[in-house]
Amino acid sequence: MNLSLIDSLAMGAALVGPMMAGSGHLRTNLSLYGVQTALLAVASGLVADSKHEPTMYVVALAIVVLKAIAIPFFLNWIAGRIAVRTDSTFWLRPPVAMHLCVLFLGFSYVLSQQLPVDAARHYSQIGATAAISLVLSGLVLMLTRRLAISQIVGFLVTENGIYLFALTQTNGMPLFVEMGILLDVLAGVMIAGLLLFDIKKSFEHIDVEKLADLKD
Amino acid sequence: MPPLLLIGTIPVTAALIALILPRVQATRMVVCLLIWLQFVLLATAWGPVAIDNGVVNIAHDLSADHIGILFVLLTTLVAASAFTHAPFFFAREEMEPGYRASRERLYYCASALFLLAMSFVFLCDNLGYLWIAVETTTLCSAPLVYYSATKHALEATWKYFIICSVGIAFALLGTILVFASSQSTGAGGSLNWKELVALGPQLQYPLLRLGFIFCFLGYGTKAGLFPLHSWLPDAHSEAPAPASAMLSGALLNSALFAIFRLSQVVIANNHPQLVFDLAVVGGTATTLAASIFLIRQHGIKRLWAYSSIENVGLMLVAIGFNSPALFFLQALNHSLSKVALFLLSGNIIQALGTKRLSEIRGLLQVSPAWSILLAVAACAVTGSPPFGSFISEWLILAAAADSKNYVVVAALLVSLAISFVAVCFYVTRVISGSPPRNSAAFAVTGTSLVPALLVVVCLIAGVTFVPLYVVGIR
Numbered sequence: 272m273n274l275s276l277i278d279s280l281a282m283g284a285a286l287v288g289p290m291m292a293g294s295g296h297l298r299t300n301l302s303l304y305g306v307q308t309a310l311l312a313v314a315s316g317l318v319a320d321s322k323h324e325p326t327m328y329v330v331a332l333a334i335v336v337l338k339a340i341a342i343p344f345f346l347n348w349i350a351g352r353i354a355v356r357t358d359s360t361f362w363l364r365p366p367v368a369m370h371l372c373v374l375f376l377g378f379s380y381v382l383s384q385q386l387p388v389d390a391a392r393h394y395s396q397i398g399a400t401a402a403i404s405l406v407l408s409g410l411v412l413m414l415t416r417r418l419a420i421s422q423i424v425g426f427l428v429t430e431n432g433i434y435l436f437a438l439t440q441t442n443g444m445p446l447f448v449e450m451g452i453l454l455d456v457l458a459g460v461m462i463a464g465l466l467l468f469d470i471k472k473s474f475e476h477i478d479v480e481k482l483a484d485l486k487d
Numbered sequence: 488m489p490p491l492l493l494i495g496t497i498p499v500t501a502a503l504i505a506l507i508l509p510r511v512q513a514t515r516m517v518v519c520l521l522i523w524l525q526f527v528l529l530a531t532a533w534g535p536v537a538i539d540n541g542v543v544n545i546a547h548d549l550s551a552d553h554i555g556i557l558f559v560l561l562t563t564l565v566a567a568s569a570f571t572h573a574p575f576f577f578a579r580e581e582m583e584p585g586y587r588a589s590r591e592r593l594y595y596c597a598s599a600l601f602l603l604a605m606s607f608v609f610l611c612d613n614l615g616y617l618w619i620a621v622e623t624t625t626l627c628s629a630p631l632v633y634y635s636a637t638k639h640a641l642e643a644t645w646k647y648f649i650i651c652s653v654g655i656a657f658a659l660l661g662t663i664l665v666f667a668s669s670q671s672t673g674a675g676g677s678l679n680w681k682e683l684v685a686l687g688p689q690l691q692y693p694l695l696r697l698g699f700i701f702c703f704l705g706y707g708t709k710a711g712l713f714p715l716h717s718w719l720p721d722a723h724s725e726a727p728a729p730a731s732a733m734l735s736g737a738l739l740n741s742a743l744f745a746i747f748r749l750s751q752v753v754i755a756n757n758h759p760q761l762v763f764d765l766a767v768v769g770g771t772a773t774t775l776a777a778s779i780f781l782i783r784q785h786g787i788k789r790l791w792a793y794s795s796i797e798n799v800g801l802m803l804v805a806i807g808f809n810s811p812a813l814f815f816l817q818a819l820n821h822s823l824s825k826v827a828l829f830l831l832s833g834n835i836i837q838a839l840g841t842k843r844l845s846e847i848r849g850l851l852q853v854s855p856a857w858s859i860l861l862a863v864a865a866c867a868v869t870g871s872p873p874f875g876s877f878i879s880e881w882l883i884l885a886a887a888a889d890s891k892n893y894v895v896v897a898a899l900l901v902s903l904a905i906s907f908v909a910v911c912f913y914v915t916r917v918i919s920g921s922p923p924r925n926s927a928a929f930a931v932t933g934t935s936l937v938p939a940l941l942v943v944v945c946l947i948a949g950v951t952f953v954p955l956y957v958v959g960i961r
Contacts, residue, residue, distance in 0.1 A: 387693030406660070413653070422649055429656055437663045442675060444666065448615030452659065455622040459652055462629055466645060473638050482642040485721045 277321075278397040280314040281435055285376065285401035288408030288428060292415070293369030295358045297350050300424055301343040307405075307428070308339040311435055318438060326446040333453055334434075342427065342460055349464045350420055353471040363415040372408045379404035386440075398439025405432030417478045419470055423463050430456055490545040493532060494559075494610070497525040498603035505595030511588050515574035518595055522570045522602070526563045534560070538957070548613035548679060554811045555609040557957070558744055558818070562609070565736040565822050566602040569729040572830045572937040576729055579837045579929065585635070594634050598733060601627035608741040614662050614678045617745055618655070621709060624738055625651045631730035632722045643718075643725035650718040651709050658705025658745070664698030665752065667691075680748050684755040695756055702749050703765050710742035711796045712803070713773040723792035724842065728833020731788055735795045735829060736822035743799065747806050747814060754809055763807050767887075770803025771898045778902035781909040786842045787832045790913055794868055795825060797906050801883055804895070808886045812958035813879060819954055820876035820945065824867035827941040831861050834934045839923060844913055849922030856935045858918045860942060865914045867945045869907040875948030878955070 287307040291300050312334040319327030350356070363371070383399035409429030413422050434452075437444055474481065501518045508514045536543055537556040544550045551559065573595075580586050604623040611617040625648065633644040662678070668691040669683055670676040677683060683690065704715070711719040723731045750762040777797035784790040798821040805813035834857060835850065836842050851858045867874035880903065887895045948954050 387691065387697070413649075419645065426649070426652060426656070429653070430659075433656060433660045433663065436660065437666075441663060441667050441670060444615060444663070445613075445678065448613065448619070448678065451616065451619035452622075455619055455626065458626050459622070459648075462626060463648060466629075466633070466641070466648065469633075469636065469641055470645065473636075473641055479645070482645060484639060485642055485646075485725070 275395075277314050277317050277439070278395060278401075280310050280317070281395075281398045281401035281439060284308075284310040284314070284431070284435065285379075285404045285408075288405050289369045289372035289376070291424070291428065292372045292408060292411050293365050295365050297356055297358060297418075297420065298347060300358075300421070301347050301350075304424055304427060305339045305343040308342075308431060309335060311431060311438070312339060314435075315438055318443070322443065324443055327443060329446065330449045330453075333450065337453060337457055338427075338431075342457070345460065345464060346420060346423065349467055353467060355418060355420060358416050358418045358421045362417065368411055368415045372404070372411055375407040375411070376400070376404040379407060395439045398435065402432050402436035402439060405429070405435060408432070417480050419463075419467055419479050422479060423460060423467075427456070427460070488528075488532075490532075490543050490551070491549070493528060494545070494606055495603060497521050497528075498599045498606075501599035502596045502603075505592050505599060511577070511591050511595075512574075514592070514595055515577060518599065519567075519570045519574065522563070522567045522599075526560070526567045529563055530560055540959075545610060548616060549607075549610050550612055551610050554747075554815055557815050558609040558740060559606050561815075561819055561822055562605050562737045562740065563602065565826055566598070566605075566733055568826050568937050568941060569598070569732045569736075569830070572732070572833075572934070573729040575930065575933045575936075576727065576830075576833055576837070580727070585637075590634060590636065593630055594727070594730070597627050597630040598730065601631065601733065602737075605737050605741045609744055612679045612681055614665060614680055614683075614749070617680075617748065618659055618662050621658070621706065621742060621745055622652075622655050624741060625655065625709070628730070628734060628738060631733070632726045634727045634730065635725070637725075640725045643721040647718045647722040650715075654705045654708025654715060656705070657708075658702045661698045661701025661703075661705055661749075664694050664701060665749065666698075668694035668698060680752055683752045687755040688757050690752070690756050692756060692758060695753060696758070696761055699749055699753050699761060700765065703746055703769070706742050706745040706749075707769065707803075710739050710746070710803075711773075711799050712769055713776040713796065713800070716773070716777075716796050719796060720786075720789045720792040723795070723829075724786050724788040728788075728829055728836070731791075731833070732826040732829040735791065736826040739795060739799055740802075740818045740822065743802050743806065743814070743818070746803070747811065750806055750809070759809060762809065766803045766807030767892070767895060768807075770800040770805075770807055771895050772800070773797070773803065774800030775898050775902045778906040778909070781906050784909075784913065785844055787835065787844050787847060787913075787917070788829065788842060790844065790910070791825060791828050791832060791868075794828075794906060794910065795821070797902065798825070798868075800902075801880060801899070804887065804899070805883050808883075808890065810886060813882055813886065815958050816879040816954055817876070817883065820874065820879050820948060821868065823941050823945045823948070824864050824874070824876065827860065827864040827938040827945075828868060830934075831857055831864065831938045834929065835861075835917075838929045841923075844917065846923060847917050848920035850918045853922045854929075854931055856931050856939075860935060860938045862914055862918065863942050864938060864945075865910050867942060867949075869910050870903060871907070873949045874945050875954060876945070877949060878952070 315331040412425030607620040708715040870876045870880040
């Protein structure tokens with residue numbers, strides 16, 4: 272199989288997903304998230320180059336600065352402040368979660384074959400596989416981890432997958448929309464981060480399984 | 488005034504005032520007046536356009552059509568009612584030991600921006616902007632749910648934030664798929680729903696179908712679609728009463744409106760069956776499930792939250808039958824009566840110091856005015872004649888019967904009956920009996936003002952048929 276550079280980058284980013292699911296170390300996970308996002312940013316730069324769309328460079332740059340650098344640093348700072356280093360409690364042990372993600376990668380390949388994308392024009396099956404597997408990896412992270420901060424990371428991975436899907440399967444969303452989405456994600460992470468402080472303060476843990484007082 | 492300034496200036500000013508003004512007591516008055524000014528300005532500038540069935544062009548990819556204007560006005564009215572009641576609510580909150588002025592400032596700032604974000608949902612032509620606006624409503628309303636900063640509020644906020652964000656993320660995937668479905672049409676793809684409707688049958692159906700399903704589930708999470716509703720009762724119950732009123736009376740409408748816009752695209756693509764299958768079936772299931780949940784409730788605000796879910800189901804059914812008029816009618820009647828109920832429940836909780844339905848007894852002896860209003864508003868929300876919701880629910884049932892979907896009719900009738908009985912049971916229990924001894928002092932006139940006015944408007948809407956003329960049914 273011949274992989275284009277963009278496809279290889281997308282696949283590289285997708286492979287970071289199982290790695291994150293396999294690591295319980297928060298700092299490693301955040302760094303991996305940064306790497307993954309940087310790979311996607313490079314891929315966006317290449318797409319911008321091949322399609323001659325200067326606005327895409329702006330998006331790629333914004334992704335590097337905000338998502339690949341600022342968000343991991345911010346979350347790392349918070350993790351340091353609330354003194355959490357490892358996500359030691361899992362519903363699913365990390366190796367199992369990692370293998371599940373690898374299985375999902377294969378499953379994504381099957382799913383991407385079913386995708387009714389116009390084959391003649393904008394179709395990159397590898398890109399679609401990578402995107403779907405990132406979405407699924409993010410969901411695995413959100414569902415298997417207990418700590419609130421890991422849920423944020425899982426959400427961000429899912430969001431990366433959705434971005435990759437837009438990148439590989441469409442000919443580019445309008446700049447305003449991309450920027451708006453980016454800002455919303457950033458603001459969401461900020462608010463979630465501030466909530467983390469308060470969860471730690473009033474519950475003395477950030478274990479979401481114990482946030483279960485409210486029910487009918 | 489340019490329409491963009493008309494919609495944005497006052498909420499932004501109100502948000503800034505809330506942060507800057509040194510006395511919170513002054514903020515309460517100023518913000519309330521500003522939001523009413525916003526309502527009057529919008530009603531005078533856009534109301535005539537809506538009645539003429541015209542369109543206000545705001546900017547590129549932003550415009551207000553007939554139903555958009557109606558919903559913006561309804562949202563602003565709901566916000567204005569909540570802001571009018573808020574001074575009474577916070578005057579009582581000030582006496583609580585945990586009260587902090589800084590939190591109230593944040594509350595005012597966030598709710599003004601919340602109003603702005605919700606208004607934008609109804610004005611976006613671009614589905615990408617629509618997504619951004621809906622996500623911004625989550626961001627702005629999280630501080631409202633978190634107002635009291637208790638453990639329970641924190642838990643409710645976290646659930647609200649995470650569940651809705653993930654839901655909305657799927658709506659983004661859906662939006663991208665809808666965009667992808669328009670790419671084979673030559674123009675290189677569009678996100679503008681008017682252009683998508685114009686392209687109609689040219690859109691690739693398989694992609695559009697996938698996109699619509701994702702958007703339906705994503706925005707449905709935000710609207711409280713069963714079984715994705717788990718965040719809704721928590722958030723509505725933990726938020727302060729004026730915020731619950733805005734969440735229930737305005738936010739749910741805006742999430743449903745996003746589904747409505749996308750359903751128009753699918754229908755233009757000649758696949759009304761997909762919209763029918765998802766919205767009517769999903770809506771009926773939601774209504775039925777919510778009415779069953781209503782039978783056994785422990786918190787007074789949770790009771791109204793489940794009743795909101797039930798109404799969301801009814802509105803979804805209206806969307807499924809491709810009837811924007813019925814959708815708006817049901818939204819209008821539900822919002823007015825539900826805002827009254829949430830504000831009254833806030834009064835009751837403050838006076839009796841408990842949210843638990845089993846502990847709230849003897850309201851008639853505590854305050855006859857509240858009791859009467861609560862009973863009347865509960866009748867209005869359950870769809871009893873002569874209130875407006877009776878007409879809209881009747882018309883939805885008639886639409887279902889006309890299309891020969893007797894299973895839907897039967898399921899809706901059963902759930903409306905169950906919820907009527909359940910709400911009547913709990914309201915009678917709250918009103919009768921003897922009150923707990925420790926009820927606090929409160930101002931009856933001020934706290935009854937807004938609910939009373941809303942109930943009167945509900946009654947007028949039901950007796951005079953004015954809303955029917957406005958939406959153009961008669």
